[in-house]
Amino acid sequence: MDFACIQVPWFGIAIARRENPRLGGRPVVVGGSPEEHAEVTACSLEAMAAGVTPGMSLRRALALCPDAVFLPLAASVIRAEAERLANLLRERSPVVEEAGEGHLHCEVRGLWALAGLGPAEFLAQLRESLAGATGLPVLAGGGATVFAAHAACSALGLGFRVAGDCGDRRQSIVVVPGREREFLARLPVEVLPVEAAMHQRLRLFGIDRLGQLAGLPLSAMQAQFGPAGRRAWELANGRDTSRLAPAPSEFRVTEEVELPAPAVSQASLLAGSETALGRAFARDELQGRAVRIVSWWAGLEDGTRVGRRLAFREPTADPRHALFVLRGKVEGLRLPAPATSVGVELRGACSEYAHQQLLWSTGRGRQRELDEAIAQLHARAGEAQVFRIVEVEPWSRIPERQVALVAYGS
CATH class of the missing domain: 3.30.1490.100 (DNA polymerase, Y-family, little finger domain)
Structure with a gap:
């Protein structure tokens, strides 16, 4: 196991339910009260089943799901909790990438061996430590590639019963190296890190599982989806050479x-x-x-x-x-x-930020020196060389008549 994926499904809703456990199982909409002119920040699966989506107006959400509980959880609060989770993971892994709020990828190559644990035991302890520190329902997936870890964790978040699940929904799972394609074959296409529109199109074509996608000709996927289709086909076949790209630490x-x-x-x-x-x-x-x-x-x-x-x-x-x-x-x-x-x-x-200094310092002495220098320039050239702009007919609709150039000093 070289990589791990940490996720808190429906992050904003998980924060709201942590603060109020009585909201469990009820439709929840985060963003404010329905009377406000604001948008839905997050919504629970129960609210989504009624047609509510993030970004929708709160009034529209109320019309679609009148039984929902509306909470004024600010986006800044959600972001602060996401940053806290990321910082906790950075204390446990040298390389952490933020894929989204409450969705992190990290490198664990060699860490589990240093801890004297097996990969599955190490991942389970990592998940438990993060869940205990945050009070959130953390899920974890591990694998030899970034996508294998991501797919395992995403499948758990979707409630999909992965291989070796023993009939119960587990909270962490490790993909056995070398068996990525076999593991991925049964997973839903929603675990692919592509646009939601691509998930919908794949299902319209009757492709529900990654195994079906992996069996398609590469040319067909490229013809339908372009570069994203090639990338999806490679991931479904267990081919992933991507590396983590952590955000630079702020000074x-x-x-x-x-x-x-x-x-x-x-x-x-x-x-x-x-x-x-x-x-x-x-x-x-x-x-x-x-x-x-x-x-x-x-x-x-x-x-x-x-x-x-x-x-x-x-x-x-x-x-x-x-x-x-x-x-x-x-x-x-x-x-x-x-x-x-x-x-x-x-x-x-x-x-360091610098300002352009004035060409001449202010004062009567410097102004007199400037006037004398310009007069000397006029004398040497035999005609005016420096001019100033003077308003002549500012009311005119013709720009050329509004101002005129007059010799400096005249």
Whole structure:
């Protein structure tokens, strides 16, 4: 086993049901109340059976499924949970690829041997650790190729009884290396990572299982679906040479300062913030670089945090400018408890941002020098060489009559 796939089926719904277990088995629509002018973020299988789909208006969802429970779970909450799951997996695997929210691929080559476990036991323990940390119904699949792991996990999510399932729906399964085609043959075409429209067309052609697709001529699949058809045919035949493409890790610099005494005054918060910003911008890894975002927080005596996020109009490498912007966020801030620490996190690093300086500095002396230089240029050429634009007939509908060029100095 070289790769593993981790999935939480119907991710947004799983989060909602974790918060309210009584929603189990009921149609659930996530996105807000039906009266809002918003769209469906996620919906349960029960709601989908009634015709509800993500992206549909909430009012339309209510008309199709009046018995559904509507929940105001924000997309940002779903994304934060997805990022948390990904970070937990990164602690257990050196290479992690996000295929979607609650859908991850990772490399486990050699990890199970280092742990002194068999592939199936290692995968089961990996799944249990993630499920225990998140409280979500995590499923896991493993195999020698990325698609084999993905297909096994997706089949479990679809409720399909895979080989060796012993009649029960398992939560993790490993595809035996060398038997990928045999394993895939019984799986539904929905496990293919292609557009949903292709799944529908395959079923219209009477192709329900990957084994049927694998038995078709490659030329027929290419003629019907183009490059996607060739890729689907290769995957159905157990041919997969794809590798994981993890997203580059975001550069972050974090500094936190303990306050001399618990404080609630803005002066104390800004003084601590100035120290934290100065230390953060002075770090070696930030030399010659600017940042776009600063996250600021105050650690309170009761163990909670109060935070603010700053997104600069232009990247900055100046801690004084960052403090000036932060001051506007902190002013008027009322803390529920005294602060014991202040911290900042710098993100969005890029090359230093520079401004074009003026060609001439301002002032009467410099203006007089400019006038004399232009007069000298006119004298040497014998005629005007520098002109200025003057409005003549701004009301005219003919652009050429609206302005005129006049010799500079005349």
